[in-house]
Amino acid sequence: MPITSFHPPHRTLMGPGPSDVHPRILEALGRPTIGHLDPLFVGMMDECKALLKYAFQTENALTLPVSAPGSAGMEACFVNLLERGDKAIVCVNGVFGTRMIENVVRCGAEAIRVDTDWGKPVDVAAVEAALKANPDAKVLAFVHAETSTGAVSDAEKLCQLAQQYDCLSIVDTVTSLGGVPLYVDKWGVDAVYSGTQKCLSCTPGISPVSFSDKAIAVIKSRKQPVQSWFLDMNLILGYWGEGGKRAYHHTAPINALYGLHESLVMLQEEGLEHAWARHRTMHNALAAGLNALGIEFVVDAEYRLPQLNSVWIPEGVDDAKVRAQLLEEFSLEIGAGLGDFAGKVWRIGLMGFSARAENVRLLISALAKAMQ
Ligand code: PLP
Numbered sequence: 001m002p003i004t005s006f007h008p009p010h011r012t013l014m015g016p017g018p019s020d021v022h023p024r025i026l027e028a029l030g031r032p033t034i035g036h037l038d039p040l041f042v043g044m045m046d047e048c049k050a051l052l053k054y055a056f057q058t059e060n061a062l063t064l065p066v067s068a069p070g071s072a073g074m075e076a077c078f079v080n081l082l083e084r085g086d087k088a089i090v091c092v093n094g095v096f097g098t099r100m101i102e103n104v105v106r107c108g109a110e111a112i113r114v115d116t117d118w119g120k121p122v123d124v125a126a127v128e129a130a131l132k133a134n135p136d137a138k139v140l141a142f143v144h145a146e147t148s149t150g151a152v153s154d155a156e157k158l159c160q161l162a163q164q165y166d167c168l169s170i171v172d173t174v175t176s177l178g179g180v181p182l183y184v185d186k187w188g189v190d191a192v193y194s195g196t197q198k199c200l201s202c203t204p205g206i207s208p209v210s211f212s213d214k215a216i217a218v219i220k221s222r223k224q225p226v227q228s229w230f231l232d233m234n235l236i237l238g239y240w241g242e243g244g245k246r247a248y249h250h251t252a253p254i255n256a257l258y259g260l261h262e263s264l265v266m267l268q269e270e271g272l273e274h275a276w277a278r279h280r281t282m283h284n285a286l287a288a289g290l291n292a293l294g295i296e297f298v299v300d301a302e303y304r305l306p307q308l309n310s311v312w313i314p315e316g317v318d319d320a321k322v323r324a325q326l327l328e329e330f331s332l333e334i335g336a337g338l339g340d341f342a343g344k345v346w347r348i349g350l351m352g353f354s355a356r357a358e359n360v361r362l363l364i365s366a367l368a369k370a371m372q
Contacts, residue, residue, distance in 0.1 A: 011327075012354070014363055015335035016147045016308060017175070018197035018204050019351035021259075025202055028262035029255050036252045044261055045240065045252070051264035052208050055177060055200075055272070056192060058184035062233065063210040064240040065196075065260055067253050070174040073193030073207025075103055076231040077170045080211075080219045081139055081191055084108030088139035089130045089167070091122040093153070094146035095339045096172055104141070107227070112137065118340055119310070121303045122153040124161070131165040140167045145176035147198075148338040150310035150347065151299045152180060156187045163188050168215055174198060177208070178267055179279045179307035179351060190215040199279070199307055201352025202263040205256055263352075279306040282355040286348065289364035293371070298345055307355065309348040310341070314371065319343055322370045330366040 013020045034041050052063050066073050078100070082088060086109040090100045093116040104111040114130045116123040122142050131137065140162040144155045155171055162169040168190040176182050178199035184192055190212045197204035211219070211233065219226075219233050226232035230250065239249035267275060283306030287297070290311060298310035313319050319336065323346075326332045335347035348363065 009331055012330070012332045012359055012362060014349050014354055014359060015333045016347045016349050017195070017351060019199070019201050019349060019354040020359075021203055022201050022263070022266065022353040024266060025259045025262045028258045029203065031255070031258050033254050036254055037246060037248070041252075041254065042241070042246055044257065048257060048261050048264065049240065051261070051268060052210070055208070055264060055267055056173075056184040056194075056210050057182065057186065057272070058210050060184065060210045060212055062216055062237065064208070064236070065257065066193075066207040066209055066231070066236070067250060068207060068230075069205050070193065070195030070197075070207050071099070072231065073174075073195070073209045074099065074172060075228065076207070076209055076233065077191040077193050078103040078107055078141075079226050079228045079231055080233045081168055081170065081215060082107040082109040083222060083224050086110070086139070087112060087134060087137045088141055089114060089127065089134060089137050091116065091127060091140075091142035091153070091158075093120060093122050093151060094118055094143065094148035096143045096146060096148065096174070098339075100141050100143070100170075100172070119149045119151055119298045121151050122158060124154060124157050127158060128161055131161060131167065135165070137165070137167055139170055140165075141170040141172075143172040144182065145173065145180065145305050145308065147175045147308055147347075148341065149298060150305050150308040151303045152176070152305050153303075155182070155189070159187045159189050162190070168218065175305065175308055175351070178272070178275055180305065181276055184210055188212075196260055196263065198349075199275070199352045200260070200263045200267065201354070202259050203256060205253065206260050208260075279350060279355050282306065282350045282357070282360055283309065285357065285360045286350060286363065289360060293364070293368055295367075298341070307349060307351045309350065310337075310345050311348065313344060313346055317371055319346070322367070325370040326366050329370075330362065332362060332366050334363070
């Protein structure tokens with residue numbers, strides 16, 4: 001039997017990402033491919049940078065989409081800012097903080113781990129104690145929106161502490177960008193990375209990043225070269241147009257960038273504040289429906305991410321069976337628990353285009369049926 005074309009079904013994506021991709025973005029992906037050094041494409045790259053600056057709320061010159069998923073954006077921040085023998089304080093309150101530790105260690109640097117219970121925001125007092133105890137730390141790294149738990153941390157306070165103790169901040173905003181307030185310049189973030197497949201509702205595989213002037217100065221004065229050729233910002237800068245130059249570095253994912261451009265145009269049209277408010281409104285509607293079903297949230301209301309709702313699986317309910325029924329009968333995807341939360345928690349995403357009233361209604365009625 002010859003293998004034939006792949007035609008996936010239409011799903012409603014309400015897990016931890018990817019989220020539903022808006023039809024406008026899907027249409028943009030199918031536009032004619034042109035050369036990546038074509039002046040028209042280069043103009044579009046400049047627009048992507050300008051739109052990303054708006055999304056991140058920054059004037060950082062080094063703001064661009066890395067041609068690889070969020071994990072590569074994470075790696076880009078660590079490999080560029082850390083050298084062998086450096087020290088980084090890493091906050092762990094879920095899976096993605098643990099992944100940051102891996103990055104630090106693979107840079108040949110020392111990771112000072114500050115743990116907070118899963119489901120809670122990063123413990124600011126414990127971070128300050130670690131900064132005091134490690135005056136030689138170069139970096140403070142944390143996840144703004146922990147996708148494994150649904151908790152949001154106080155990024156403004158943590159970045160302020162990093163500045164006070166003369167550290168560079170690295171902030172994971174993969175799940176926060178476009179979903180909750182994020183102010184890169186106002187909060188003094190030094191290096192930030194995100195993903196396209198969450199609240200931007202674009203296809204996965206691109207990682208927007210932004211570096212402050214202070215971070216760029218550190219990157220430019222490194223003693224050792226960045227160990228990753230592909231993620232070396234000194235080289236990527238030339239491709240994304242430092243000083244108007246465009247030197248070949250790699251071939252950009254041309255059509256994927258059309259998709260990102262369209263999603264950022266849509267974010268600009270809606271307005272950041274409106275996008276944040278929409279996520280919050282949909283979260284409130286979802287919470288009311290879940291409450292009526294007797295389902296409880298993992299995270300206290302104060303620290304709850306509207307776009308990632310972690311809930312305890314009720315006693316006696318079969319996790320795998322319910323998720324399989326949602327997929328088969330309603331073509332609806334929700335997320336399983338990760339790490340310590342596997343088998344105990346469902347993760348219900350309301351990200352980007354998924355954060356709309358008909359999705360909330362579908363989820364509540366489908367879940368009510370599947371749990372019978
Ligand atoms: N950081 C966080 C908080 C995430 O939620 C994810 C993905 O879910 C990542 C990093 C990694 O992103 P990607 O899967 O695009 O590599």
